Each structure stands twice: as structure tokens, then as C-alpha cells.
Amino acid sequence: MSLVIKGAALLGEQACDLYVDDSGMFVDSALDGAETIDADGLVALPGLVDLHTHLREPGREDAETVLTGSQAAALGGYTAILAMANTSPVTDTAEAATRVWELGREAGLVHVEPVGAVTRGLAGEELAELGLMHRSRAGVTVFSDDGKCVHDARVMRRALEYVKAFGGVVSQHSQDPSLAGPAACCHEGELSGRLGLPGWPGIAEEVIVARDVMLARHTGSRVHVAHVSTAGSVEVLRWAKAQKIDVTAEVTPHHLLLTTDLLTGYDPTYKVNPPLRPQEDVDALREALRDGTIDAVATDHAPHARHDKEHAFVDAAFGMVGLETALGVVRTALPDLSWSDVARVMSTTPARIAGLADQGRPLAAGSPAHVVLVDPDAAVTVDRDASASLSRNNPWHGRGLTSRVVHTVYAGRVTVRDGALA
Ligand SMILES: NC(=O)N[C@@H](CC(=O)O)C(=O)O
Ligand SMILES: [Zn+2]
């Protein structure tokens, strides 16, 4: 059915009407019998694109499924999400990637783009079938062993050389396992000593970021740094970009607003990989996002069942949910960011990094109608039980965030209306 979106402020600027035809494309004028969305006072942005989502299907459908994760994404204003490969089994074959892609189509609420594993079983040894995954119906272009670092430099070099042939990219979970061991769970510093928690030094991230930008330069291939968390990584990225090395980077909403001090209560809700860092790092990440050194915001939505999260801090699973709150957190952490900058870091640039030609497009005739309509001034108190996610490991529960996703439209179809699934 065709659609008219009335009076939305495009990227927070002039208000106008948007017209969508029944094939889900923006067109220049209204069609008869169109459904109407009153968007007076709302800001229209291109549908958000998340470079980093954990959907848990197959294997842990008690924590999330492709459907429930897609619902959470739509509620958060997303029209595309990249589903990480650390499922069970791992997405390391064309068949597995195609299955995730199909499940995404069946859910039909956002575009679900499978991320392929870099190495078989995420074991860091043999390359997965990168070419076959790319040539499958899923058309995988982003590869990641996320949750684990591709720590062997030779394997990383070969992966970069391989994906270069078809314009792919490796999204690296940067963490040298010899500097941050399996027990590491708290930013290494005065606080980790005081709390008696195994420390996770920033340098464990920074040495891999530095190595990988040099490998990107050497191979002429493209590397993407997942969830950057330290000021030192930002310095390396700034240098690498000045050298015109083909590197991009993302930051999570939680690393833009939360700090390591939250760990004093040993609440595993705040246990995340990479760990929350001190305020100096948070400040550097915000500045890097403003000036483009960090290209994108990506949620690292990491749902976990209660029985995996409710443990002593050291034993609990890493991760926090984030799809439904990402935009509000970004607005709260960086209230000075213009709406066009929000669109850049949460839609246009992530779409470009992932090679999603249909996403992050201008809200104009000729583009598929992927759009999110936001109440810019709403104050929202987060309720973890009001979530579409199957998991409740929500660090924002009870907090106030600025702005609210009111409607989401995916390919001309209203997926969220008045803040609820349509
Ligand atoms: N982010 C997390 O804390 N956890 C992720 C793995 C990861 O992205 O590192 C997960 O799969 O749960
Ligand atoms: Zn990770």
C-alpha cells in the first residue's frame, strides 16, 4: 500500500511530505488511497543500519531469535542489521549464511545481513569459506570472528588478501589474547586492583588495531575495527586515516556513555566485551565520532539468557542489549551532534561500510523507503521489560534518555507505529 508521511523535518531541517508508492519506493507525488502517517514535529532520518548485532539463532533461541532481534531493531529505528557469526553452529559456510539471510527475509522487519566468520569455527586457524559465502544468495561481504580476535597475523593477512578480491571487509574484534586473558573482565587500572577483578588493559586492543592498520596498508585491503574502546586506539586510527589507509571503525552506544566506575557494585549487567573504560577514554571516543575518526555507531547488541548473566561478575557472560536504546543513548551522550551527523554515523556510513546499496540513502524519489521518524525532544525512561528482545541484560533500565523512535518504515512498510510493532 502507498504511504504519505506528512510534515516530517528531513534530517531535522525543513518540514515536508514524503510519498511512497506501493512498491516501497519514494516518489515525487502522492498516490490515491495512500495510508497517512502524521509526522508533524518529528525528525525523519534514513533507516538506521547496525553493523554489529548478535541474534543468537541458530543455537541460543532462548536468548534471541532472528525474529525477536528484528523486532527490537525495528523498535530502535533500524532497517538493516548485520548478524554476527558467533552462533551455534558458527556462520562459517555458505549454507549457514544463507539460512540466516532466509530467516531475516521471513521475519521481514529489517534487512538481516549475515556476517561470515573469518576462520572455521572461530578457531583462528583455517580460513572459513569466504568466497563461497560471498557468492551465496546471502552475498556476504563483512567477515568477523567477533567475540574472538583473529590474533594470528598470518591468518589476518591472508583473510585481508582474500576478501580484497571481491571488495569484502574484515571486522576485527581487537584484543590480543596474550595481553587480555580469558579471565580478563574489568578495565585494568586502579579500580580492577581495588575490586580484585582480572584486568583488561587498553593496550590489548591498541596493539591489534596498530597491527591491523599496517596489514591493511600492506595488503591494500580494507579493515574495520569493531567496538573501539580506548583513546589509544583512536590515536592509531587518526594516524592511519591521515595515511589514507583503508580502515573504518565503530563505537558502541555504551562506550559513549558508561564508565568503568559502574563495576563497583559487581553487577554483571555492566560486564561487556570490550570492558567499560574510564571517562578519559569516553571523552576521546566522543571526540573521534564527532570528527569522523570513528565512522559509525554500532550496537554490539548482545542478548543473554538470565542463567548465563546472573552469576558472580567473573563468571557471567559478556554483553548487553542495545538495539532499542541506541539512538536515545547517542542523543544523550552527544546532544550537540546534528541530525545529519546522526544520520551519517548511524545510517549512511554503516551502509557504505557494509556495502548495502539500498540502505542509508537520501529520503528522495528513487530511493527505497527506509525511514525512521523520531520525536527529538521526548524524555524516555527505559523499561527493560518493555523490550521485544528475549533477553533482559539491559544496562539502561530505569535511566532517562533523550528522543524516541515513533515510527519506522522498512521498504515502504510501516514496521513500528506510535512506538509499538505495527
Ligand atoms: N560484546 C559482548 O560482550 N559479547 C559478545 C561477543 C563480543 O562482541 O565480543 C557476545 O556474543 O555476547
Ligand atoms: Zn566483539
Ligand SMILES: [Zn+2]
Ligand atoms: Zn559483538
